[in-house]
Amino acid sequence: MPDIEMRFNRDMLVLSAPVDEVLSRQGVDIEHDREFLSLIEPEAVREAYRLESVAGAQCLVTNTAGITAARLAHVNMEDRPLELAEASLTVLRSLRPxxxxxEIGPTYLPIDASSATSLKQNRDQYADAARAFGASEYDALFLNGMVSLPDVQCALMGVRMVYDGPVFASIDVEADGTISRRNQPIEEAVSLMAEYGASVVGFATAAPLDETVELAKRVRAIWDGPLLVQLAVRKHDPKQGVATKENPYYCPDVMIEAATKLRGAGVQFLRATGAATPSYTGALVAASAGFDVVAQA
Structure with a gap:
């Protein structure tokens, strides 16, 4: 695999969509069996990723959002993060992306930003998750779905204790640019990501396209490194016929316009999430492959 850092601020790249939607359509209980499936049914997981690979995703993202000890404890797998990390990486290596x-998702643990003990406990959760991937062959760690500013801080501090390679960091935001369910602006999150060592900063949102483009421009105003935007598909419904505020990414075709406009705003990395299928990934690839990032003034 080529060094992904060599492509920063150069090639447009698409990350694979989460495989949850494909697996759930096959009857998998994503809430309880996502991690377990990687261990007992790797071929089913591989097939879901194969569809993303065929769609053209240049970057395959591991199925390990719940790899922190706090998350694994909910499915009685807190003693198996190394197995989970290796199983997920093995599946992706077989596809030669x-x-x-x-990926490392949020712990969802409460954080008392005024307590050094609370911050350390959360930081150590992320450090241990990063250690689970060891020295295996992968290009970057991805801190995805961070839920607050202290969460961003703890995650990056923990990962940077044990890993000096590229780190993607993304936070979920509303259409107005505030962190989901919190009155914290996206600019504060981006500044914190930069301060604590993120190589790529990003955000995920279900906001309509024009508002998402404006969010990207706000980030670009204070960050000149690689930018990731994740578009959350609420419902795949081609019969809807037109984008609405409630469901702006209702079919894969919408992603073609989205990729074009986001590239114009200086975005390098694109991803469809939520109820996205491989068709969404394919549309993003079709509209961005072969293009360089648009340099911003």
Whole structure:
């Protein structure tokens, strides 16, 4: 696999969509069996990723959002993070993607920003999750779905204790640019990501396209490194016929316009999430492959 850092601020790249939607359509209980499935049914997981690979995703993202000890404890797997990390990486290596990105999701633990003990406990959760991937062959770690500013801080501090390679960091935001369910602006999150060592900063949103483009421009105003935007598909419904505020990414065709406009705003990395299928990934690839990032003034 080529060094992904060599492509920063150069090639437009698409990350694979989460495989949850494909697996759930096959009857998998995503809430309880996502991690377990990677261990007992790797071929089913591989097939879901194969569809993303065929769609053209240059970066395959591991199925490890719940790899922190706090999350694994809910499915009685807190003693198996190394197995989970290796199983997920093995599936992706077999598909020979251009890049493999190892995902670590939020712990969802409460954080008292005024307590050094609370911050340390959360930081150590992320450090241990990063250690689970060891020295395996992957291109970057991906801190995805961070839920607050202290969460961003703890995650990056923990990962940077044990890993000096590229780190993607993304936070979920509303249409007005505030962190989901919190009155914290996206600019504060981006500044914190930069301060604590993120190589790529990003955000995920279900906001309509024009508002998402404006959010990207706000980030670009204070960050000149690689930018990731994740578009959350609420419902795949081609019969809807037109984008609405409630469901702006209702079918894959919408992603073609989205990729074009986001590239114009200086975005490099694109991803469809939520109820997205491989068709969404394919549309993003079709509209962005072969293009360089648009340099911003």
């Amino acid at each position: 251009q890049h493999i990105i190892a």
